[in-house]
Amino acid sequence: MEIYALYGPSGTGKSTSALALAHKYNINAIIDDGLLIYQGKKVAGQSAKYEKTTVQAVKRAIFFWEEHADAVKEAINHYPIERLLVLGTSRKMIHRIQGALALPEIHHYINIEEIRSSAEIKAALFDRGTQGRHVIPIPRIQVEQDFIHRLIAKVDKIFSPKKEEIGETTIVHPQFQTGKIHVSxxxxxxxxxxxxxxxxxxxxxxxxxxxxxxxxxxxxxxxxxxxxxxxxxxxxxxxxxxxxxxxxxxxxxxxxxxxxxxxxxxxxxxxxx
CATH class of the missing domain: 3.30.70.1350 (Cation efflux protein, cytoplasmic domain)
Known part of the structure; x- marks a missing residue:
């Protein structure tokens, strides 16, 4: 299994970029915020964005709970994953996830600044800071099965540079994300x-x-x-x-x-x- 790691501060657009990056490098599985996503569908885990507090969300994202980590490890071994993309806020967080899931060595590290422009990153941070919106890189119907407490803002279709549809992300407002700032x-x-x-x-x-x-x-x-x-x-x-x-x-x-x-x-x- 070939491991890719995408890292960057919270709110800079990692989840938004994950599907396009996976398409570019022919990656068939993604670890993002507690979820294992295989070929565009959630197959194991629970999203940190479902948690009620920031502390719980962080623990969920790094697979702190053994039961959660074991379920995802079992799924990783079950599915024919050739390339896996792991998302985290830093290399340190990536290594925490790697250890918790007993993943092999990481072959490729990608900084979010390598694939998103400064303008895109600042726009993503502005949106997170004012609107409190988070992205889950799976279709809305899969999010709705679990995410019933807060508003699902919208769905974004993700397209390749050739304009072919390669997936769908869902934008949500987690419970731990409190407050908004509206700039008219x-x-x-x-x-x-x-x-x-x-x-x-x-x-x-x-x-x-x-x-x-x-x-x-x-x-x-x-x-x-x-x-x-x-x-x-x-x-x-x-x-x-x-x-x-x-x-x-x-x-x-x-x-x-x-x-x-x-x-x-x-x-x-x-x-x-």
Whole structure:
């Protein structure tokens, strides 16, 4: 059995990335938060996300309870697993899981930063910190069999780079995840506008859209007043930089795409100005 380990801090998107990584390396089983997932289906264990407290969740994730570990070890020996992906918050946690399940040596260590961009990681951390959402990389119907106490937020289809569907993840709100912070779209629009409304060439903002569903995207429709000889692309780039810097400063988010639409341009001569 060939063992892969994916590690990174909590909330950085490991479970979200697990199915795509498994598809890429032809991995047919995953250990994630107390579950053994074989060919996209839960076959043994219990998710740490079902626990009521953070301490219980951590113990579940590292197979602290012997009965839980034994059930998963039995399933690992039962199924024809050629490659196994183990998820953890650190190499130390991976080794704890390795010992608890008597797994062979780990052949490949993968840091979450190697497969997700900085923007994706910051967006995932923002979502975890504000919405308290966690991902389980199995279909919703399997989650619903066990997870009856808290809201199941939604289901995400996972696609390969070739756009073929390779699996499904379920987003849940565990009981141990208390509290949410709501950042309204209006507040995010104001961050975008106020970051560059002082720029002398902006006449008005006609529309601003912000979407942080996956990675942050900002779209700005503006009117310009420019002088002869000014480069519109350079001015648009200035807006992009101001918006990028503002979201990074105030929300610790890296905006992956900033689209600038210039819907109206008024040209003035320097003398008129």
């Amino acid at each position: 779209e209006l507040a995010m629009k104001k961050i975008a506008i106020q970051s560059c409304e002082h720029l002398p060439f902006i006449e008005s903002f006609r529309k601003v859209k912000v979407d942080i569903t996956n990675t942050p995207v900002v779209e700005v429709d503006a009117s310009f007043i420019i002088h002869l000889g000014q480069n519109v692309n350079d001015l648009a780039n200035t807006i992009q930089q101001h918006i990028y810097d503002a979201f990074l400063e105030f929300m610790d988010l890296e905006v992956e795409q900033i689209r600038i639409v210039v819907s109206h341009i008024q040209i003035e001569s320097p003398a008129h100005a």
